[in-house]
Amino acid sequence: MSANPISRVRLLGSAAIVITTAAALIAAVLSxxxxxxxxxxxxxxxxxxxxxxxxxxHLRYPDAADAAWDEQNNQAHRDSLIFGFWAVLAVFLVFLVLSLTDRMNPAMAFYWLGPVLGAVPPAHYLVSIMRGRAE
Known part of the structure; x- marks a missing residue:
């Protein structure tokens, strides 16, 4: 784990979002x-x-914030957002088909887009950190 406080919080925050979203999905599936x-x-x-x-x-440690947002981390962050966009688009299309064939309520489909939108970019960023492409 990085000694940079910004990088550390970014890692722990992303992990917390992914873990709680996964827990919510598992709890929903298991009712x-x-x-x-x-x-x-x-x-x-x-x-x-x-x-x-x-x-x-970021306000308290401006030098650490500059170091945490170097070019490699910026690229990993952009890649995470792009991946999240395409993941939400793919899930939206699947939910659209399910809604049009009356296999899923449109309101429920809209509700389940939230976890995908919220958890996929942080999950991709965590994978980038584990692969050494971000800090």
Missing amino acids: IGPSGLTWAFIIGGIAIGYAILSFVL
Whole structure:
């Protein structure tokens, strides 16, 4: 793990979002735990907390923020966002087909796009970190 506080928070924040989203999906599939709205508040709270902590650390450690956002990390971040866009588009098309064939409620399809949109870019970024392409 990096000694840079910005990189450390980015790693832990991304991991927290991915883990809680995976837990919510597993709980939904197994029909255990709290309702989907409760999970939405939990995941949203973690994401907002991560954003606030990241903002505070960027203000407190400006030199560490510059070092954390070098060209390699910028490229990994861009790649994560691009991958997230295509993943959401693919899931949207699958849900569209399921909705048009009456196999899925359109409101439910819209609801399930949220976890994909929220968790896929951080998951891709975590893979980039594990592969040594980001810090």
